[in-house]
Amino acid sequence: MRLLPGLALALLAAPVLAQTGPLPEGGVADYQLGGGYPPPSGVTIVVRDSTDTPEPGYFNICYVNGFQTQPGDTWPKDLLVRGADGEPLADEGWPDEFLLDTSTEAARRANLERLAPALEACAKKGFSAVEFDNLDSYTRSGGRLEMEDALAFAKLLVGAARALGLPAGQKNNAEFGTRGRDEVGFAFAVAEECHVWQECAAYTGVYGRGQVLGIEYAGELRGTFAEACADPARPGSLILRDRLLKPAGAEGHVFDACR
Numbered sequence: 001m002r003l004l005p006g007l008a009l010a011l012l013a014a015p016v017l018a019q020t021g022p023l024p025e026g027g028v029a030d031y032q033l034g035g036g037y038p039p040p041s042g043v044t045i046v047v048r049d050s051t052d053t054p055e056p057g058y059f060n061i062c063y064v065n066g067f068q069t070q071p072g073d074t075w076p077k078d079l080l081v082r083g084a085d086g087e088p089l090a091d092e093g094w095p096d097e098f099l100l101d102t103s104t105e106a107a108r109r110a111n112l113e114r115l116a117p118a119l120e121a122c123a124k125k126g127f128s129a130v131e132f133d134n135l136d137s138y139t140r141s142g143g144r145l146e147m148e149d150a151l152a153f154a155k156l157l158v159g160a161a162r163a164l165g166l167p168a169g170q171k172n173n174a175e176f177g178t179r180g181r182d183e184v185g186f187a188f189a190v191a192e193e194c195h196v197w198q199e200c201a202a203y204t205g206v207y208g209r210g211q212v213l214g215i216e217y218a219g220e221l222r223g224t225f226a227e228a229c230a231d232p233a234r235p236g237s238l239i240l241r242d243r244l245l246k247p248a249g250a251e252g253h254v255f256d257a258c259r
Contacts, residue, residue: 021187021211022129022167024059028257029213029237033063034245040255045213045237047131047190050118054127061169061190061213062122066115066132066157067150071096079111081144091140099137102153103145112156119157123164130161131169131190135176147175151184158185169213174202181206188212191235196222201233214238218254229258 029045036052046054047061054060068091069075080088081099088098101107122130135154138145150173158168162185170176170186174194180186188211194200195216203212214235216228225240242254 020208023188023211023213023237025210027059027210027237029061029239030255031213031215031239031241031245032247034250035247037247037249040248040257042257047213048127050122053125059129060127062125062127062130062166064115064118064122064130064132064157065097065134067100067102067134067137067153068094068097069100075100075114076110079107079114081141083142089141089144091134091137093140097134099141099145100153101145102138102149105152108149108153108156111153112160115157116160119160119164119166122161123166127166129169129188130166131171132157133171135171136173151176151179154180154184154186170203170207174199177202178206189235191215193217193220195228195231195234195238196220198222200231200235204233204235209234209236212236216240217243219243225256225258234258 024044027045028043029047030039030043031047033049036048039046039055039058045059045061047063049063075098077088079101081101083089091097091099100111119130135150138147138150161168167187170180170189172192189203189207190213191203192215194203194214200214212235214237216225218240221228228234229238238258240254240256242252246253
């Protein structure tokens with residue numbers, strides 16, 4: 001789901017907010033979900049999976065797949081969205097990930113309990129913050145989930161993270177507008193391909209440029225990366241990565257950052 005043209009234009013016209021959140025001022029991020037490696041020069045923020053370890057001396061963000069199962073995870077079927085055939089519904093783009101059922105309070109509470117160990121691991125390992133992926137899974141549910149379900153579950157996840165001392169970031173889903181910040185309690189945002197989809201202002205206009213981390217992907221740009229960096233509404237930290245987020249030294253690894 002993408003922004004309606006009128007909403008996009010309104011957000012572009014909105015003032016860009018000053019820094020008000022937990023990310024370090026002037027921070028540059030590296031998105032290392034494909035495996036940790038020594039951060040490139042100039043990087044001060046590192047995003048890694050909850051199964052990985054934080055990088056000493058950096059602001060580390062812990063990645064948790066909050067709205068879909070991780071590949072290989074076993075999950076009770078009654079806590080997953082069911083397709084027309086009665087079987088758990090997979091994300092078409094990631095067929096080994098199944099959508100969590102967030103349609104009822106009982107299902108949300110039960111799924112939160114199953115995600116709690118990952119959050120606790122983030123805190124125990126010393127991560128500085130957390131981001132929850134697939135917030136927009138309701139758009140791939142065939143109408144079985146709604147935005148309100150995602151908002152309600154996100155609020156539970158953010159509350160659990162805060163209880164562990166971890167500020168939480170909104171991952172994608174520009175359609176939330178200010179609701180992610182004001183109703184859910186997200187403190188910053190992580191936005192993939194916001195320049196490609198012309199929606200960077202939907203994040204920076206809510207959280208401020210310094211509290212948004214942007215990732216564009218090599219081979220999938222709108223124009224050049226230099227043009228993305230020149231976008232006045234772009235996140236304060238905007239990087240270019242390979243789609244598979246391979247570690248440095250691996251074939252196909254790409255990393256660049258706006259200077």
